[in-house]
Amino acid sequence: MDAQVSAGQVPKIAARNVSRIYQTVDGDMVAVDDFSLDVTDGEFVCVVGPSGCGKSTFLRMIAGLDTISAGSIQIAPGGVPGKPLNSVVFQEYAIFPWKTVIDNVAFGLEMRGIARKERLETARYWLDRVGLGKFAGYYPHQISGGMKQRVSIVRALANDPEVLLMDEPLGALDAQTRVVLQEELLRIWEETRKTVVYITHSLDEAVLLGDRVILMTAQPGRHLATFDIDLPRPRSIETANTPRFVEHRALIWEKLSQEVKRAMEQNQ
Amino acid sequence: MTDATRPIAQETRLARLTGKSAVSDFRLIALLVLGTVAANLALAETGFWRSLSFIAIPAGFVVLVVICERIGRHVRPARRAAYEKALAFGFPAAVLALWQIAGDTGMINTTWFPQPSRIAAGLWDMTIRYDKFSQTSLLGRPWLIPQAFSEGGFAGVWTLLSESHVLATVARVFIGFVLGAIPGILLGVVMGVNQTVRLMLDTTLSAIYVLPKIAIFPIVMLIFADPFGEGPKILVVALAVFILMTINTMAGVRGIDNVYLMAGRNYGAHGWQLMRHVILPGAMPVIFAGLRIALGTAMIVIISVEFLRAKQGVGFITFYYWEVLNPEKMYAGLVVVMLLGVLLTYLLQWLQRRLMPWQR
Amino acid sequence: MIRRMSLSRRALMLAVGVGIALSSGPGRAAEVAALNPPARVKVAYVPIMKFATLYVAEGRGIFAKYGLDVTLERVKSGTEAIAFLDQGSVDVGGIAIVASLWSAWDRGLNVRIIAPGALDPMENGPTKLIIRKDLSDAGAIKTIADLKGKKIGVAGGPGSGGEYFVAKALERAKLTIRDVQLVNIGNADMPPALEAKSLDAVLTSSPFSDQILGGGTGILLAQDFTPGLMTVAFVASGKFIKERPEVAERFALALAEAARMMQGNDYLSPENIAAYIKYTASTEEALRKGAPVIYDPNIEIPVDGLADVERVHRENGRTEYDKPLDLSKAVDTTFVKKAIDALGKQ
Numbered sequence: 001m002d003a004q005v006s007a008g009q010v011p012k013i014a015a016r017n018v019s020r021i022y023q024t025v026d027g028d029m030v031a032v033d034d035f036s037l038d039v040t041d042g043e044f045v046c047v048v049g050p051s052g053c054g055k056s057t058f059l060r061m062i063a064g065l066d067t068i069s070a071g072s073i074q075i076a077p078g079g080v081p082g083k084p085l086n087s088v089v090f091q092e093y094a095i096f097p098w099k100t101v102i103d104n105v106a107f108g109l110e111m112r113g114i115a116r117k118e119r120l121e122t123a124r125y126w127l128d129r130v131g132l133g134k135f136a137g138y139y140p141h142q143i144s145g146g147m148k149q150r151v152s153i154v155r156a157l158a159n160d161p162e163v164l165l166m167d168e169p170l171g172a173l174d175a176q177t178r179v180v181l182q183e184e185l186l187r188i189w190e191e192t193r194k195t196v197v198y199i200t201h202s203l204d205e206a207v208l209l210g211d212r213v214i215l216m217t218a219q220p221g222r223h224l225a226t227f228d229i230d231l232p233r234p235r236s237i238e239t240a241n242t243p244r245f246v247e248h249r250a251l252i253w254e255k256l257s258q259e260v261k262r263a264m265e266q267n268q
Numbered sequence: 269m270t271d272a273t274r275p276i277a278q279e280t281r282l283a284r285l286t287g288k289s290a291v292s293d294f295r296l297i298a299l300l301v302l303g304t305v306a307a308n309l310a311l312a313e314t315g316f317w318r319s320l321s322f323i324a325i326p327a328g329f330v331v332l333v334v335i336c337e338r339i340g341r342h343v344r345p346a347r348r349a350a351y352e353k354a355l356a357f358g359f360p361a362a363v364l365a366l367w368q369i370a371g372d373t374g375m376i377n378t379t380w381f382p383q384p385s386r387i388a389a390g391l392w393d394m395t396i397r398y399d400k401f402s403q404t405s406l407l408g409r410p411w412l413i414p415q416a417f418s419e420g421g422f423a424g425v426w427t428l429l430s431e432s433h434v435l436a437t438v439a440r441v442f443i444g445f446v447l448g449a450i451p452g453i454l455l456g457v458v459m460g461v462n463q464t465v466r467l468m469l470d471t472t473l474s475a476i477y478v479l480p481k482i483a484i485f486p487i488v489m490l491i492f493a494d495p496f497g498e499g500p501k502i503l504v505v506a507l508a509v510f511i512l513m514t515i516n517t518m519a520g521v522r523g524i525d526n527v528y529l530m531a532g533r534n535y536g537a538h539g540w541q542l543m544r545h546v547i548l549p550g551a552m553p554v555i556f557a558g559l560r561i562a563l564g565t566a567m568i569v570i571i572s573v574e575f576l577r578a579k580q581g582v583g584f585i586t587f588y589y590w591e592v593l594n595p596e597k598m599y600a601g602l603v604v605v606m607l608l609g610v611l612l613t614y615l616l617q618w619l620q621r622r623l624m625p626w627q628r
Numbered sequence: 629m630i631r632r633m634s635l636s637r638r639a640l641m642l643a644v645g646v647g648i649a650l651s652s653g654p655g656r657a658a659e660v661a662a663l664n665p666p667a668r669v670k671v672a673y674v675p676i677m678k679f680a681t682l683y684v685a686e687g688r689g690i691f692a693k694y695g696l697d698v699t700l701e702r703v704k705s706g707t708e709a710i711a712f713l714d715q716g717s718v719d720v721g722g723i724a725i726v727a728s729l730w731s732a733w734d735r736g737l738n739v740r741i742i743a744p745g746a747l748d749p750m751e752n753g754p755t756k757l758i759i760r761k762d763l764s765d766a767g768a769i770k771t772i773a774d775l776k777g778k779k780i781g782v783a784g785g786p787g788s789g790g791e792y793f794v795a796k797a798l799e800r801a802k803l804t805i806r807d808v809q810l811v812n813i814g815n816a817d818m819p820p821a822l823e824a825k826s827l828d829a830v831l832t833s834s835p836f837s838d839q840i841l842g843g844g845t846g847i848l849l850a851q852d853f854t855p856g857l858m859t860v861a862f863v864a865s866g867k868f869i870k871e872r873p874e875v876a877e878r879f880a881l882a883l884a885e886a887a888r889m890m891q892g893n894d895y896l897s898p899e900n901i902a903a904y905i906k907y908t909a910s911t912e913e914a915l916r917k918g919a920p921v922i923y924d925p926n927i928e929i930p931v932d933g934l935a936d937v938e939r940v941h942r943e944n945g946r947t948e949y950d951k952p953l954d955l956s957k958a959v960d961t962t963f964v965k966k967a968i969d970a971l972g973k974q
Contacts, residue, residue, distance in 0.1 A: 088534045096545070098552070107545070110545075111545075159535060379714060379737065380715070402945075486817060495821065588786055591787060592948075593710060593729075593732050594948060
């Protein structure tokens with residue numbers, strides 16, 4: 001299969017023939033069908049597909065937040081005991097309105113029983129890195145959407161998971177804020193080199209951020225194609241202006257547009 | 269400048285200042301006031317006022333609203349807050365003043381609708397009076413506390429305060445409220461989280477919810493060894509609060525956005541941690557809305573129970589003064605009930621601000 | 629005839645009265661002309677047997693005979709009726725003699741007693757003070773004096789007729805209601821409360837007293853605290869008396885005539901029973917078993933008894949004033965006098 005890395009290497013994430021079937025009164029509904037994906041350590045993989053293709057479902061199955069109907073998903077544990085396997089950044093931010101910014105960031109550490117002083121230090125470090133240090137004591141309703149998503153991202157990073165799972169994290173933001181956060185994400189990722197699975201419906205975003213872009217078919221979600229993005233790192237927003245970027249995007253778009261059209265016809 | 273041009277100049281200046289024509293507004297207000305007074309006087313003179321009061325009173329209210337809105341247009345932003353306060357407190361004050369005047373001039377029967385001044389006098393008399401027959405007073409005569417303390421210590425103060433109608437009612441409401449709210453919230457959380465429990469209990473609770481608690485009071489009395497003691501009164505309050513809090517908490521828990529539960533689980537919260545960090549705070553706004561309603565219900569239940577089944581309490585004293593035909597003190601009792609309601613609601617709001625700092 | 633003879637002078641007098649009533653029969657009242665067109669009278673009443681003359685006067689067409697178009701409206705309590713009477717929205721109220729009446733007269737409310745309701749019997753009255761059987765067996769309560777500090781259940785709250793009865797019972801042992809614990813409880817709740825031992829004694833009347841005594845949970849301690857007492861009365865609105873005295877006169881006359889149709893065995897005549905059942909919640913069986921009360925054929929208003937009730941309520945702190953009330957403003961005997969003039973004294 002295209003999505004699998006060569007033999008001999010132990011993948012960080014190994015998803016094998018994963019299916020998700022929902023039982024409804026109208027009969028079974030297949031959301032994800034026989035989907036396989038291996039992600040190596042330190043790799044940034046973007047999954048793109050038409051709306052409702054089951055990409056978010058797939059991510060939630062990796063996170064253990066949704067049950068797997070068939071197949072298996074495994075995340076290889078790291079050397080440090082007690083370190084969480086995954087942390088999710090949700091599209092709807094999902095930062096708790098009843099906790100201050102810093103308590104939100106420290107939440108995962110608190111649940112792992114890390115002492116208050118230590119977890120607040122870690123949280124403050126990450127807040128400073130995204131320029132939110134002086135908003136530590138604020139409640140979410142007092143800050144903007146872009147700031148909320150930054151908090152959501154550093155909440156995941158502060159938790160220091162084996163893999164980072166991002167579910168259209170910039171989907172709800174306006175275009176300008178989105179660009180700023182894309183750059184910020186690039187900068188942070190290139191410093192940390194976390195293993196990332198990144199769900200998005202934006203092709204530009206996928207090509208700009210990912211080492212690999214996986215295309216999924218419309219419902220049921222199957223593997224359609226895999227593209228390796230060999231754009232040099234460090235990348236920045238300027239990368240989007242290079243001819244290589246445009247080439248990659250055109251190539252993937254050709255494949256994706258057929259699928260999108262098929263999906264639209266299917267829905268009619 | 270001639271006399272004829274001056275008013276016009278003034279009007280344009282004011283119009284520029286306020287953006288609207290002040291003079292025409294004030295002219296309209298004067299017209300409305302004069303018109304309303306004249307219309308009412310005409311009705312009163314011809315003897316039709318009483319039979320047409322059902323039109324005259326709402327019409328007067330509408331005119332008052334129009335006048336206030338016109339005045340409101342010319343209030344400077346700096347004075348806006350004061351204007352709004354004046355409306356909020358001025359209107360009830362005006363109603364009371366009208367009531368007073370109507371009573372003083374004999375327009376209403378003051379035996380059954382005593383003027384505010386007489387109600388206030390009744391309230392004052394109730395406050396300072398110690399009823400040596402029933403050994404009760406309204407507040408428990410707090411001004412005697414120093415003396416009671418020096419004579420009998422804390423036991424003396426307790427004896428003094430236990431004669432209070434207000435404290436008796438507040439204690440019943442408070443204890444019943446706590447005894448009902450805590451298990452209600454717990455069961456509500458369980459029903460919000462667990463579908464099986466919810467399906468089993470939901471219908472039953474909805475059925476009990478609509479029962480008038482005063483109607484089941486005789487049955488509640490049978491449960492207790494001392495049916496005339498505090499037990500049944502507290503239990504019936506607790507029951508009303510319990511049902512309301514269960515239903516509200518369940519709604520609050522079910523209303524929590526699923527993404528928060530997912531986030532909580534994904535970041536390692538399980539069991540009690542998930543409850544404490546996600547479910548309880550997530551349901552808190554609805555829980556507090558429920559507590560507000562439950563407090564009102566608790567007051568209604570205890571006052572109605574005290575009406576017939578108590579020897580002490582604000583409800584008892586209110587009904588007692590009606591039974592012995594002392595209407596102004598009955599009204600005074602109702603005023604105490606309202607004051608208690610306002611006070612307890614403020615207390616709950618204070619608690620809400622303390623427990624939910626994330627809400628504005 | 630009155631069912632039990634008594635040594636009391638009053639009872640003898642009543643017995644003689646009944647005898648005359650039976651021999652002469654009704655019918656002398658024709659001298660008072662019927663009103664034409666009929667006058668409307670609105671009466672508020674608490675549906676108890678003590679207002680039975682009202683039910684008979686209406687049910688057997690005596691009101692109609694005098695041109696009175698009477699509407700009967702049930703009310704929950706006397707205080708409620710007083711409010712309507714003062715407002716003039718009700719003409720006559722059947723009201724129990726309770727503390728609110730004293731307060732009404734003290735405040736100058738324009739209401740007057742124009743005729744009595746039923747009077748308590750001279751002996752073996754329906755109101756009984758009953759103690760718990762186990763307390764009696766253990767010897768804990770043998771006399772009224774032993775009730776000191778005990779819990780006594782009574783229907784009606786502060787200033788009620790029930791409270792007055794308890795006060796009169798306790799007076800025999802020189803106790804007051806503050807020497808005991810009074811518990812306000814409905815009559816129907818008393819039998820289970822005694823059984824559950826949550827009360828030590830109760831003051832109640834038939835059929836609840838029969839139920840307790842028959843069930844073996846209680847023992848009769850005392851009765852007949854207030855022989856011949858007027859516990860209820862017909863109270864008229866001052867406006868009604870002033871503006872329509874001819875209507876008030878015929879109203880009292882009809883009540884007196886009704887009382888004369890209820891003496892002795894006539895009390896349970898089929899026509900009377902039909903009237904009782906129509907306006908109360910009673911049943912024929914209960915009526916036959918019930919202890920008799922007095923419906924005075926001369927409908928005299930016993931002012932002395934009234935003053936005693938006023939005194940007891942006043943001394944128990946149920947009034948705002950503390951000097952005896954002048955009851956001359958409270959009673960208007962004109963209409964009773966006119967009725968007896970027309971009917972002849974018995």
